[in-house]
Amino acid sequence: MNKLKYYLLPIAVLAFFGSCKKEFLDKEPISTITPESYLRDESHLAAYAIAQYGVFPTHGQWDYGTFALDANTDNLAAFGYHSQYVPGELRTGQAGGAWDFSTIFKCNYFLNTVLPRWQNNEITGNATNINHYIGEMYFIRAYEYFSKVRDLGDFPIIKTILPDEINALTEASKRMPHAEVVRFIITDLDSAITLLQETAPDGKRNRIGKAAAQLFKSRVALYEATWLKYFKGTAFVPNGPDWPGAQKEYNKNYQFQAGSIDDEVNWLLDQAMDAAAAVADRIPLVENTGTLPQTASDPLNPYLVMFGDVDMSAYPEILLWRSYNRSLGISNNVPVAAAYSNDGNGLTRGYVESFVMANGLPIYAAGSGYAGDDYISDVRENRDGRLWLFLKEPGQVNLLFNTSQGTHKTPIEPTPNITATAATSKYRTGYAVRKGINYDGQQYDNGQSSTGCIVFRAVEAYLNYMEANYERHGALDGKAQQYWKAIRTRAKVDPDYAKTIAATDMNQEAENDWGAYSAGQLVDATLYNIRRERRCELLNEALRDLDLRRWRAKDQLMNTPYHIEGFKLWGPMKDWYSDLNYGTANGNVSDPARSEYLRPYEITGKETVYNGYSWAMAHYWQPIALQHFQITAQNGDLNTSPIYQNPGWPLGANLGALY
């Protein structure tokens, strides 16, 4: 009897576990959220949408931020040159590249999940805000799709979540003609414009609002319109000769939605004008006082300081901006770069010379009053108020407040250090700008600045309207004239643009400005001056390369390489330096025999652009990496893939452009 209780113990335990096995073994996650229970409240939608804002290019922590994104164009020379100007050196990839759908997936997951719940009123929260956040996601999908059209042209249109099954995915990989993709983008933007509030719920324009969507719509429509117009008759437009899309059954009989390519262009230009006017008619430009503060008591010029302000919500012209706060670990280095060396980025001579005089005349025009370029101070004299304001001159003040703070401040603009060896101290061309400056010493700790970053600025809508209007009708309507004058008045340039047009010599402009060309031909003086206005107003604002591509303004480089130049080093300014060395592999400046202007990429002779920037047609778009063809092909025959390569690019890895 005594022993029995010991036998009972294991038997009891066995019985116990035999009876409640299921309970013991059913363990569900208690600390994670399942998809079924999420995206059901306004706050969920807000959290999801804001997590996708990384699609916008903004300042990183260690450079000149978005102000350096015009590098590798005729505007701005980066510390190093770009292989896109060396045909053969820009290569096809093995894997990766722009053929990527991760952001699109995130947008589609959201829209596929939320829209049915929204239509059934299953989402809790403020209805207006719910609409707004859904609008944000439409906008982000459109924004992402536009970057695909820009980089790759034709692209699949995916609106749903695809199964992880190879046949379905291969089938979905069909590239739609870019005109069709742009139609899809505009549809999404129209949805966004309908749903978005005038003022986003945050109240500070840190989130997308209606005007930002309208501005972006005008950008997309103008992009596609000009692309179709200038690439018409090439493989770069649907149904063009040798258009690779025609090789595929599914694209063979493509029809533009407007009927023809010209009608499509006109439709797009109308869309661009409507959307641009919606912004330009209600958003005024920020005032330019025409002053450059040199002491702490001088009034700050809003048009100067808005690009580097900590709180940008005070400037209505800024439609969307990103806020930084070093204390939260979100910071940048833009003021440090703005005050010194622009992180190795320098304005080109060609760009500086495109700015007209304050009286509206090009510098070469008779009676312009141009003081020459022996010194940087001469270059600024009597010029377009924007050049005068933003081009830095040695001796000017860079710091006005809290001057004892900041580890990386540059209180007084030095003579440009063109022989420095590092990007963070090298004045690449001798010409540096102060866009993004902040006059407070607190913003000058390395990588620790809290100044904001502009994503959309309303003035672009003014410029988009002018260009679309002229491209559509060959003349400027009242609105376009009004906008142009507003821009020039703010820029402190004589608003009489007709005077500038009359004095413009296209052959002179062609020397400096790639935008003087489309498809290798000079454009007319009015269109050119519209483009010039855009170039000068959007100084270092990351739109130059996009513009040059849609204008097809690089073809001429194929016959006539372009030499990037900086300031006139071999004039009197050479006396600023004592350590100049040229003509050897260890040189630090270009040889005066090549040019009296500093040529930043023609110093040692080992540079692959030593003989100037060239171009290949294929470079207008990026190639698609080999892997994507392989995985969608049958039996290793890449031609069976529904994907086709972009014009001028070979089907392989690590290969240069064919033409």
Add this chain to the structure above:
Amino acid sequence: MGNNHEPIADASIQVKRSNTGAFTNMAGEFTINALATDTLLISAVGFEMKEVAINGRSEINETLNVTNKQLNEVVVVGYGTQKKVNLTGAVSVVDAKTFESRPVQNAAQMLQGVAPGLNITQTAGSLEDRPSINIRGVGTIGQGSSGSPLVLIDGAEGDINTINPQDIESISVLKDAASSSIYGTRAPFGVILVTTKRGSKGRSQINYNNNLRNSSPVLLPKMMNALDFATYFNEASTNGGGGLVFAPERIERIKDYMAGTLKESVIIDPNNTDRWHEGYYGGNDNVDWYKALFRDNVFSHEHNISVSGGNNSVQYYVSGQYLKQDGLMQFNQDIFKRYTVTGRITGKINEWATIGYNARFAREDYSRPSKLTNTLFTDLARQGWPTLPLYDPNGYLFSSPSPALGLAEGGQDIRQNDWMYQQVHLTLEPIKNWKIHAMVNYRVRNNFRHWDALATYNHDVNGNPVIYDRESHVHEDAWRENYNNNSFYTEYARSFAAVHNVKFTGGMQTEYNRYRDLGVSRNGIILPGQPVIDLTTGTTSNGQPATPSVNGKYQEWTNLGYFGRINYDYDGRYLLELNLRRDAASRFREDKRWFWSPSVSAGWNIASEKFWNRYSDVVNIFKLRGSYGKLGNQNTTDLYPTYVVMPVGTSNGGWLVGGVRPNTANAPGLVSTLLTWESVRTWNVGVDLAFLSGRITTSFDYFTRYTDNMVGPAPELPVILGTAVPRTNNTFLKTYGFEWELGWNGKLKNGMALDARLVLSDAVSEVTDFPQNFTGSIDQYRKGQKLGEIWGYETIGIAKTQKEMDDHLATLPNGGQVALGPGAPGAGDIMYRDLNGDGKIDAGARTVANSGDLKIIGNNTPRYLIGFTLNANWKGFDFRAFFQGVLKRDVFMDSYYFWGASRSGLWWSAGLEEHKDYFRADENHTLGQNLDSYYPRPLFGSFADKNQQYQTRYLLDASYVRLKNLQLGYTLPARITNKVSVSKMRVYIAGENLVTFTNMTKLFDPETIVGGWGGNVYPLMKVMSAGVSVNF
């Protein structure tokens, strides 16, 4: 005396009735006071104990038999023990001797190289680093599931690193499926059974031992001096068409500083004259950052004490350990401490019931600089330019950034990990040979971690502090695990007709593991000396409120298993074992939860057959074994692998809204609906042999292990899917190899006892099927692939002249080497061989069908793992040497630590002493002409692509043999120590990692080559130690 009439010295003679004892002298003679009716107990190491009745004799001559270890040795196996001679599975045993006097940190390190097939890899030397353990090589490729063995300490899952090595009695390594299938899906990749010491009947034993150590780094890379570095970097930059990195003016300063004529390590910033210039552009110091950051030698010590004993009804064992190890960090030294206390008591309740209670507590304290993270090893050489000032001219640490300031003043990271193991074990034996066991294990693990990040300061020209790292914060977190494991099992053994021996074992086991954690960080330390959450402001340095970051969660898993085993043998000759287990895991949903794990093994003791009698003098043991079994693997890394998780974040957004970080959410990943069990099948055949009365023993095992339906890499699908492809059970892996163990022991004429043991093992894994590699890509798993393959080009050599390169390129008319990267190749660049003869060098489509000029140039799987131990004993002296190594392994080190000037550009490059062997055509080069260089001409950025391809020339041989441990000890003669009531006293010196034989470049330690970042690690330590062990 022994069998051969040789005298036995130091044999113990004891009167059975009392405590009176004596020892034999060198001639084997002894005297003892005893009654004529007494019985003497005679024992000596290596011999069987003997009881001798005096029967009135005054002179006693006795012969002792050499212990026949092979026949009587008992091995711990799953839920029981087994005579080694009757084992049918693949089991290796490690005895307590392995853990003596090793000046290392934990038991796992001591296990390296001692058991064939048990692979222990320590890939970094930092104090908290744990060696990784696998049995028989790669079991699963670690995509969502773990292939680590199950470690059981006295039957309960435990962490082998926390156990006091001196508490270990023995370790069994269960390698094949037949041995481990009784643990089912918890043990698909083998089991390590640790049995700890227990008290035994008889006199109380007290042991104290210690170990005092001096450690130094095994290998620290050496940096170039500042001038060589500047020359090298300038050349790398200008070779690619870039400008000088170091202007001539700065080169002059570097020269002057090195010559001692310039005292300042950095100049004043010309634009900001109260500040020192940024170090990268203004520094002219000459610092070897490895020397600056790591100490040459550090001290550590360890103390152990144990007390054991008992009588017929109660036995006890109590031990304690203290270990303090100092780390190598020069600034803010890292320190590791471990405390363990073990207590075990076993008592008889009555004739047929025994109860045992066992408690173990272990605590680890570890502190290090907050900035001693992986980033340090990523950045050390690329940021630590020799020219970068360590101290500014006023003598303050200077950062721009550099590693030293943050390490020294950036705060502390302090961890305390506690383990409390408790075990109650009730054994009933109601009928002779029928035992019932009930065992309850409970383990509580608490990990607390604190770190603080302090504001740091540089100093300006006048010595005033200038804030450098502005934000301070305190982080605290706690993690707790509650683990309960209950086992109930019974065993019954019976023999029939004297020859049929049957044993039955059966039972069940439950496991329940719960985790929770809690953490918080808050900004704004009020007083740097008191980094406590309560003493933080919650605001940032500019006074803005900062949301504290908090986290906390719960997780749990359970497992339920039923198991049974039948052992049968016929007269000890024919052996058979059958195992079956059925498991249910909470990690899978109800319909896929259960899994059967069956196994069978059999053996034939040929040496026990009658016909073998005539050979048995020479061959004492001759056994053939074979086994087969199948196990599931439930060790998924995710505890809830079948649930989709919505990724949400709290206040972690990078896009500020209203001045604060917003909450975020993202699209959930896809989870395959097909996810199910991985199953592991193992075939094993083995042979055990013993020759010459066990003087030579050997055993050999050959195995093949199939991992079926392994959760493999996600299939490559068109990227239009837009998200990561979910993992499924899509890979079939085969691992095969052998284990060989050879032992010898003997005695020399002069009385020196010697024994030697060699273990050798090998395992290779091969993908037998991966149906989802649709393109045949060589970057994906594919059928027939051996794991670890390295693809690369075949190098012809470095072109010494432009002409040599041009001649080479002339043989490649269809594209030369253009596809390898930009820039025209010339003198000092690599020439590759056109293997497919297509007139150009490229990688084709990187598929098996078209791999261009790539071929398999090597394999990074460590092959032929060897361990060799030599022991010698002579007149109280003992000597031990232990070598461990890997006899074959290739690695390709594609990091800037290997290349120096790298294709990732200036900021991802380094200049170490070995990189100086680069191509220099110039006869007047300041470093001398170097046409027969190892490295090509230096280039930064993509221009270096053409030289830094995977290729035969730079494939490194990571094989090595290392003298892991060398000991020399002396045991004082018992007749001396006895006088001070010490039964045994041993003094010793021991060394660890003393000598390494390898072909590896001095940049890397072959043992840690896959650790750290790009082969750059916290170095392993070379240790010299001394200690004493005293038994009372």
